[in-house]
Ligand SMILES: Nc1ncnc2c1ncn2[C@@H]1O[C@H](COP(=O)(O)OP(=O)(O)O)[C@@H](O)[C@H]1O
Ligand SMILES: O=c1ccn([C@@H]2O[C@H](COP(=O)(O)OP(=O)(O)O)[C@@H](O)[C@H]2O)c(=O)[nH]1
């Protein structure tokens with residue numbers, strides 16, 4: 001049974017149901033791959049996922065350890081890791097996008113139309129059915145756009161809880177040459193995290209989908225908690 005989603009994002013994106021579409025990994029797209037997400041005005045036909053698809057959102061402030069733990073989850077549980085930040089950085093380079101560059105440098109959030117399309121492209125490629133979506137949704141607007149466009153909700157959500165002081169320390173010693181790993185941007189990112197990302201965390205807590213992880217401790221100590229969550233959710237997914 002195909003459940004279809006129609007969405008109109010008022011900025012540049014509009015999606016409509018059509019009767020045709022190509023099928024990738026259970027997601028259906030109509031003329032999906034043409035054009036850049038930055039100039040996305042196509043008609044797309046989107047339907048949700050294979051019946052066995054598992055989607056986990058991985059949330060937490062900047063430097064809380066999302067990416068680090070995702071790598072361990074991939075090794076242990078065989079999920080495909082989609083880092084929204086990495087997808088945006090790649091798009092920034094390949095499209096020479098000053099919009100993405102400026103947004104990341106200022107610690108703001110890239111328009112949902114762009115990020116959701118990049119994530120969809122990954123969901124539709126390859127043959128994995130188990131996805132970790134790391135660092136997304138970063139706002140209620142992101143969340144609503146994703147759910148509306150894909151017709152999908154996450155099966156469960158991990159939230160890495162970390163004191164600000166520890167996040168600042170980790171980001172400033174991350175050493176990956178990122179334009180946003182500096183104290184000025186970090187202060188802005190923490191404000192954005194509190195104002196826009198925490199409401200998403202609250203939303204999933206109220207839905208009973210949130211699994212809080214204490215992000216302080218060694219990587220292995222944190223992963224032990226993650227392991228327990230996966231043991232628990234594997235009985236329901
Ligand atoms: N449990 C931990 N304790 C100390 N440092 C950590 C821990 N987990 C990750 N780090 C380090 O902190 C930095 C930020 O981690 P990262 O996984 O990139 O976080 P995020 O994706 O949430 O921003 C990296 O340099 C990473 O090596
Ligand atoms: O869904 C997303 C994910 C990331 N970003 C931007 O990309 C930056 C870096 O995100 P990433 O997840 O890589 O940072 P992390 O939390 O891992 O440090 C964020 O501050 C935002 O500016 C965004 O706009 N939307």
Ligand SMILES: [Mg+2]
Pocket residue numbers: 066067083085135
């Ligand atoms: Mg990260």
